[in-house]
Amino acid sequence: MNFTSSSLLRRKKDTRRGIKFSIMTVGASGSGRTTFINCLLGRKTIPHKFQPVGTSIEEPKTLSFTGGKGVSTINAATFEREFNPTSAHEEPGIAITEANIELIDEDSKLLLTIIDTPGFGENIDNDVCFSEIISYLQAQFDNVLAEETRVRRNPKFQDTRVHVCLYFIPATGHGLRELDVETIKKLSKYVNVIPVITRADSFTEEELKLFKENIVRDIEKFNVPVFQFTYDEEEDDPETIDENKYLQEIQPFAVICSEDTFSLNGRKVRGRKYPWGFIDIDDPHVSDFSTLKSVLLGSHLQDLKDLTHDFLYENYRTEKLKSVPGVDEYDNNRDSFIPEPPTLSSLTKIAAQRDTIIFDNPQNFNFDASADNASLKTNETPRGISSNELKPPGTPNTFNSTTLPTSVADSPNVNRSQLRVLSETVPYALSQERIRKQQQRLEELEAQSAKELAFRAAALEKKAAELKAREQKLMLQAEKEKELKKKLLQLQEQNRVYASNLTPNSDINPENVQQ
Amino acid sequence: MASAATASPELQYSELVGIDNLPIQRYKIVSKKGATFTLMVAGESGLGKTTFINTLFQTSLKNHIENSARHQKGIHATVEIDVVRAELEEKNFKIRLNVIDTPGFGDNINNKNSYQSLIDFIDDQHDSYMKQEQQPSRNNIHDLRVHACLYFIRPTGHSLKPLDIECMKKLCTRVNLIPVIAKADTLSPKEMSDFKQRIRAVIEAQDIKIYSPPIDLDDQTSAEHAKDLIQLMPFAIIGSESLVKNLKGDLIIGRKFPWGIAEVENSSHCDFLKLRSLLLRTNMLDLILSTEELHYESYRAFKMEEQKSLSSNSDSNNDSIPPIVPTSNSINQRLQNNPLFRKDEEQLKNYFTEKVKTEESRFRQWEQNIVNERNRLNKDLEAVQQQIKELQDQIKELSVKKK
Numbered sequence: 001m002n003f004t005s006s007s008l009l010r011r012k013k014d015t016r017r018g019i020k021f022s023i024m025t026v027g028a029s030g031s032g033r034t035t036f037i038n039c040l041l042g043r044k045t046i047p048h049k050f051q052p053v054g055t056s057i058e059e060p061k062t063l064s065f066t067g068g069k070g071v072s073t074i075n076a077a078t079f080e081r082e083f084n085p086t087s088a089h090e091e092p093g094i095a096i097t098e099a100n101i102e103l104i105d106e107d108s109k110l111l112l113t114i115i116d117t118p119g120f121g122e123n124i125d126n127d128v129c130f131s132e133i134i135s136y137l138q139a140q141f142d143n144v145l146a147e148e149t150r151v152r153r154n155p156k157f158q159d160t161r162v163h164v165c166l167y168f169i170p171a172t173g174h175g176l177r178e179l180d181v182e183t184i185k186k187l188s189k190y191v192n193v194i195p196v197i198t199r200a201d202s203f204t205e206e207e208l209k210l211f212k213e214n215i216v217r218d219i220e221k222f223n224v225p226v227f228q229f230t231y232d233e234e235e236d237d238p239e240t241i242d243e244n245k246y247l248q249e250i251q252p253f254a255v256i257c258s259e260d261t262f263s264l265n266g267r268k269v270r271g272r273k274y275p276w277g278f279i280d281i282d283d284p285h286v287s288d289f290s291t292l293k294s295v296l297l298g299s300h301l302q303d304l305k306d307l308t309h310d311f312l313y314e315n316y317r318t319e320k321l322k323s324v325p326g327v328d329e330y331d332n333n334r335d336s337f338i339p340e341p342p343t344l345s346s347l348t349k350i351a352a353q354r355d356t357i358i359f360d361n362p363q364n365f366n367f368d369a370s371a372d373n374a375s376l377k378t379n380e381t382p383r384g385i386s387s388n389e390l391k392p393p394g395t396p397n398t399f400n401s402t403t404l405p406t407s408v409a410d411s412p413n414v415n416r417s418q419l420r421v422l423s424e425t426v427p428y429a430l431s432q433e434r435i436r437k438q439q440q441r442l443e444e445l446e447a448q449s450a451k452e453l454a455f456r457a458a459a460l461e462k463k464a465a466e467l468k469a470r471e472q473k474l475m476l477q478a479e480k481e482k483e484l485k486k487k488l489l490q491l492q493e494q495n496r497v498y499a500s501n502l503t504p505n506s507d508i509n510p511e512n513v514q515q
Numbered sequence: 516m517a518s519a520a521t522a523s524p525e526l527q528y529s530e531l532v533g534i535d536n537l538p539i540q541r542y543k544i545v546s547k548k549g550a551t552f553t554l555m556v557a558g559e560s561g562l563g564k565t566t567f568i569n570t571l572f573q574t575s576l577k578n579h580i581e582n583s584a585r586h587q588k589g590i591h592a593t594v595e596i597d598v599v600r601a602e603l604e605e606k607n608f609k610i611r612l613n614v615i616d617t618p619g620f621g622d623n624i625n626n627k628n629s630y631q632s633l634i635d636f637i638d639d640q641h642d643s644y645m646k647q648e649q650q651p652s653r654n655n656i657h658d659l660r661v662h663a664c665l666y667f668i669r670p671t672g673h674s675l676k677p678l679d680i681e682c683m684k685k686l687c688t689r690v691n692l693i694p695v696i697a698k699a700d701t702l703s704p705k706e707m708s709d710f711k712q713r714i715r716a717v718i719e720a721q722d723i724k725i726y727s728p729p730i731d732l733d734d735q736t737s738a739e740h741a742k743d744l745i746q747l748m749p750f751a752i753i754g755s756e757s758l759v760k761n762l763k764g765d766l767i768i769g770r771k772f773p774w775g776i777a778e779v780e781n782s783s784h785c786d787f788l789k790l791r792s793l794l795l796r797t798n799m800l801d802l803i804l805s806t807e808e809l810h811y812e813s814y815r816a817f818k819m820e821e822q823k824s825l826s827s828n829s830d831s832n833n834d835s836i837p838p839i840v841p842t843s844n845s846i847n848q849r850l851q852n853n854p855l856f857r858k859d860e861e862q863l864k865n866y867f868t869e870k871v872k873t874e875e876s877r878f879r880q881w882e883q884n885i886v887n888e889r890n891r892l893n894k895d896l897e898a899v900q901q902q903i904k905e906l907q908d909q910i911k912e913l914s915v916k917k918k
Contacts, residue, residue: 030671049673050713083713085720089680124678125625170669171701172561177622202670202701204770272703275783277775286773463895470899474906481910485917 018102018109021301022161024191025114026133026183027168028121032198032257036166037114039257039270039281040293046099046114050083060116063136065095094119094129096136103297110297115162126179130186137162137190141316161313163304164227164296165191169252171199173207175214181222188225190312192304195219195226200254200287201272201279208254215252226251229300247295256287549609552799553659556614557633557686558667559621562697566754567665568599568614570768570779571791575756576601576614594619594632598659613659621678628854630682637661637689641814662806663726663794664690667697668749672706674713683723689810691726691802693793694718699751699785700770700777707751714749725749726805728798737797744793750786755779 025033034048046060095118103110115136120129140161147157167184169176184193195215203211219226229251231244258272258281272279282290296304556564565577577599597616602609615636620629640659647656664686668679675683686692694714696702702710718725725748728741759771761778769778779787794802 028671029676030669030673083674083716085674085713085716088674088717089677089684089721091677122676124681125627127625170561171698172559173563174561177560179622179624182624199670199701201772201774202698204772274700274703274775274777276700276777277772279772279774467899467902470903471906474903478906478910478913481914482917485914489917 018111019301020111020113020159021297021305022113022115022163023296024117024133024162024165025168026117026120026165026187027198028170029118031168031170033116033166033168035257035259036168036196036198036255037116038259039289040296041101041103041112044259045101046116049118060097060099060114063096063098063115065093065119065132091123091125092119093123094132096132113160121179130183134186134190137187138316141190141313142320144313145317145320161308162191163308165193167193167195168198169195169215171197171202171211173203173211175211176218176222176224181218181224184224184226185222190316192227192307192312193225194292195252196292197252197254198257201256203254212250212252212254227304243299247291250288250291253288253292255289255292256281257289546608549611550799550803551611551613551658552803553613553615553662554794555617555633555637555661555664555690556667557617557620557630557664557682558697559669560618562667562669563752563754564616564665564667564697566756567667567695567697567752568616569756570754570787571794572601572603572612573768574601574603576612577616594629596632596636615659615661626678629678630685631854633682634685634689637664637686638814641689641811642818644811645815645818660806660811661690662799662802664692666692666694668694668714670696670698670701670710670751672702672710674710675717680717680721680723683718683725684721687724689814691805691810692724693726693790694749695790696749696751698753700753700772702751711749711751718749726802728793729801740792740797744789747786747789750790750793752787752790753777753779753785754787 023037025037027033029049034046037046038044097116097118099114099116101112101114103112117129117133120126120133123129144159144161147154165187167180167187169180180195184195187193197208197211197215200208218224229244229247231241233241236244256272256279258270258279260272261268261270262273262278263269264271264278264280269280269282271281279286281287284290554568556568558564565579568577569575595618597618599614599616601612601614603612604610617633620626620633623629640661644656644658644660647653666679666683666686668675683692683694696707696710696714699707717723727745727748730738730741732738753770755768755770755777757768757771758766759769759776761767761769761776767776767778768780769776778784782788792798
């Protein structure tokens with residue numbers, strides 16, 4: 001393998017500070033998770049099920065849990081620490097616990113984090129298990145994502161991503177069960193899953209061979225994405241190729257674990273003692289334990305870490321950021337446009353555009369957006385970013401494209417601006433998502449109210465028209481009345497004339513008017 | 516049969532009439548008729564149920580499921596009931612053997628109600644036997660009542676799972692339940708004794724009634740034996756279908772590991788011999804009788820009671836004969852009591868009520884809108900009327916002025 005000098009340096013630094021490695025163990029109770037971990041560490045570190053609290057070296061602390069039905073207040077981690085036959089029928093739910101262990105050997109330090117999942121597979125309905133584990137894994141990725149993109153980074157930030165998940169397949173001798181397939185499928189999006197057959201001492205050699213074959217066939221058949229030991233024919237040295245080939249061949253690892261040591265021919269050996277024989281667990285002929293140990297803590301430790309960071313985390317990040325508007329559009333339009341730099345402005349612009357739709361007044365908001373940009377510019381200048389990248393956006397053209405007509409195109413700092421886009425897009429990614437949701441809701445509300453307003457307005461206009469019509473009618477009436485009055489006056493005049501002529505008949509005239 | 520032989524007639528006369536031959540006659544009749552024994556194996560898949568059956572009868576009664584067959588069906592397993600019939604003959608005595616397997620139990624993500632099909636099967640057998648018994652001619656009764664049910668426990672070394680407890684609780688009221696720890700070759704003696712102790716504690720605390728052989732106070736040796744068996748519960752077993760050569764060169768049934776041979780028929784390795792003697796040698800009759808007397812009787816009593824109350828409710832005036840065949844009523848009831856259907860029903864109900872609620876709220880909204888609209892229109896009308904009035908007033912004024 002060829003390292004660049006900088007990565008070598010970093011690795012050296014890492015070893016001084018200690019290499020961090022995080023292992024998650026998933027498997028049903030009784031599949032030997034605890035024994036495996038203790039065996040891996042070479043001492044009795046993690047407490048066994050039903051081992052009383054306070055008697056182990058390391059007390060795992062619970063990170064999160066979902067209670068089973070009826071025992072929502074009880075955490076599966078504590079639930080399993082004491083043996084209580086009267087409540088044994090209650091579903092334990094699932095918990096996620098963490099134990100930190102330092103392994104020091106030959107002046108290199110390994111900071112191991114063991115994430116355990118007590119309660120997995122124990123429930124009658126195991127649907128809760130997935131969501132709990134997956135949300136935990138996602139949360140770790142989210143933390144790193146948020147930290148990565150922060151302007152001011154936290155020097156004490158702890159990367160809590162899980163690098164490898166050991167899935168313990170129960171020794172059925174048949175194949176994978178529905179639970180196994182579903183779990184591995186779901187987890188492998190966030191973590192490297194290595195399936196492990198524990199309690200391999202229940203198989204004879206032929207049975208184990210058959211079981212492994214069945215599992216491999218099931219993995220192919222159901223498209224279960226487990227960790228692959230890959231190698232590059234051209235780049236890797238033959239030793240690595242051989243090693244990986246061998247590892248790929250013996251997968252899934254079948255392990256036998258034990259915490260007890262026995263003295264055999266004067267030498268201390270870890271093993272299991274049965275009435276019919278003694279198993280040395282470090283014997284590679286009977287158990288893949290030593291192989292798996294060297295894979296996990298030696299040969300593939302860095303691979304697993306790199307894969308987690310470069311592949312799984314990267315994928316997650318892309319997916320996560322793609323779901324944020326603006327960034328997504330940036331990706332789509334990458335070829336044709338130089339994207340506008342900061343997201344905050346794009347955000348305000350989106351807001352402005354949304355508002356323009358409703359209020360039909362773009363000028364106002366355009367001004368706001370540029371003002372925002374200016375404020376951002378002042379914030380950013382100490383970090384040495386040329387201001388010509390931060391040209392205020394022109395008139396927002398359409399709702400779909402947030403990219404600018406390329407005023408930035410002739411700028412020499414194209415690459416830098418692209419980088420900036422990435423680095424500045426992300427800080428707001430998470431908050432933006434929230435904002436987007438809020439905006440959506442607001443938009444809906446606004447649309448609704450606009451509709452209502454329009455309806456109201458229409459109704460009012462109708463009313464107004466009606467009123468006008470009525471007024472006109474009234475006016476007409478008034479006019480008519482006026483005319484009538486005129487007539488009346490005329491008649492009265494005539495009457496008077498008549499009256500002056502014939503005084504006794506003066507009473508008739510008002511009646512005439514009435515008619 | 517052994518107990519029948521021990522009953523010896525008292526000797527009062529020197530000449531024997533020959534009644535003492537009765538047990539022998541009985542023996543002849545019984546051996547001619549043969550016997551039926553039905554054994555059920557329950558438990559998660561991959562615990563060696565099939566292997567155990569084959570080990571117990573030392574023949575390959577059942578074939579293992581091919582892995583490719585699993586692929587065709589898809590990963591989601593359904594609990595099936597698989598009946599294998601066999602006739603075994605030993606020293607001219609025939610036994611008709613029914614072995615009921617339950618593949619697919621506990622294989623899924625959600626195993627709720629997966630024991631329902633086991634329970635249904637057992638109840639169905641009781642039901643069908645009852646029906647056949649009530650027929651006019653009942654010579655050829657087809658009897659599949661389960662005499663013993665072996666429940667296989669995964670050798671976790673911890674305790675029983677909630678699913679196990681739930682299932683065993685349901686089974687123990689219907690059948691002779693014998694819990695066994697499968698694949699005992701993965702637990703060292705210390706782990707095994709801890710595990711057994713915990714299981715016993717859970718069984719006791721959860722009120723699960725497991726089968727215990729009767730202690731015959733008259734017979735010292737058999738009482739000892741029974742006590743022995745009770746103490747060993749739950750039996751830890753190792754199954755194997757192959758013969759291997761041990762160090763001495765003898766062929767024995769066992770499992771050959773690189774580190775040694777776990778012998779099936781070795782009491783220091785597992786309890787297989789004890790379990791076999793319980794099932795076949797000493798307690799088979801007791802298992803059959805207790806099924807007949809205890810479980811079937813209680814089921815029958817329950818059903819009769821139910822029918823009586825049903826018939827008294829539905830047709831109190833027509834009290835000729837109680838219905839021989841369980842009416843559609845009882846089937847309906849069974850369907851109603853099935854948790855699966857009940858869940859569906861509940862869901863549908865919830866859905867319905869929700870729908871109604873949303874519709875109602877929509878209507879209420881409409882109503883509100885209409886009322887608002889009306890109020891607004893009324894106001895407008897008032898305003899208009901006001902205007903008209905004003906105009907009229909103006910007119911009046913004008914007319915007054917004109918006048």
